[in-house]
Amino acid sequence: QKEVEQNSGPLSVPEGAIASLNCTYSDRGSQSFFWYRQYSGKSPELIMFIYSNGDKEDGRFTAQLNKASQYVSLLIRDSQPSDSATYLCAVKLTFGKGTLLTVNP
Amino acid sequence: DAMVIQNPRYQVTQFGKPVTLSCSQTLNHNVMYWYQQKSSQAPKLLFHYYDKDFNNEADTPDNFQSRRPNTSFCFLDIRSPGLGDAAMYLCATSRAPGDEQFFGPGTRLTVL
Numbered sequence: 001q002k003e004v005e006q007n008s009g010p011l012s013v014p015e016g017a018i019a020s021l022n023c024t025y026s027d028r029g030s031q032s033f034f035w036y037r038q039y040s041g042k043s044p045e046l047i048m049f050i051y052s053n054g055d056k057e058d059g060r061f062t063a064q065l066n067k068a069s070q071y072v073s074l075l076i077r078d079s080q081p082s083d084s085a086t087y088l089c090a091v092k093l094t095f096g097k098g099t100l101l102t103v104n105p
Numbered sequence: 106d107a108m109v110i111q112n113p114r115y116q117v118t119q120f121g122k123p124v125t126l127s128c129s130q131t132l133n134h135n136v137m138y139w140y141q142q143k144s145s146q147a148p149k150l151l152f153h154y155y156d157k158d159f160n161n162e163a164d165t166p167d168n169f170q171s172r173r174p175n176t177s178f179c180f181l182d183i184r185s186p187g188l189g190d191a192a193m194y195l196c197a198t199s200r201a202p203g204d205e206q207f208f209g210p211g212t213r214l215t216v217l
Contacts, residue, residue, distance in 0.1 A: 004147075008145075031203070032203045032204070034205055034206075036208075042210070042211075043193075043195055043208040043209060043210050043211045044148065044195070044206075044208050045208065046205050046206065046207070049205045088147070088148070090206075092203045093138075093150050093153075093202070093203065094150075095147040095148045095149075096147055097145070097146060097147045098147065
């Protein structure tokens, strides 16, 4: 059974801080990794995808992938209250339960 | 704007009364997915279509069926809804299986 594990949180950070969200997965052969943001009562929206080991940056967001450790993370720099949401890690078609992030003004 | 549309946004049905949820897309994507998401849980993939090829997840109950009459539309049929089927149902699309997905707004199903 393919599994994607995330710390459910809540993760609370002050405005302007770096938020670090982590995800581990069980399928060693996985090739595609995604981070989605889901506001309460809304559907998921894609934040970033990463296919290769290393870092991928897009604005305030950085995705990090380590296939040897079966670990993917998302860093949010200069966190804003509008970043408060649940962040879902997805490995191909399997989603984690998500980490609830709260950014405090 | 290219998008994924789901109708209705809210659906109330009675225990055992068949219900159909609808999804349409203007992205011209090859793959359409249906997920079930319950409160504080991960979206759970029910099935997906890659073009006309139907791919059912092994643990999807027989009570759930799907139809894709053309590239743009996909339907989720729940033949005999139970109380445990109350959830948000999400439709998503992608260019190919495993690519980044674009989600519709979801349909929240209530079973009385």
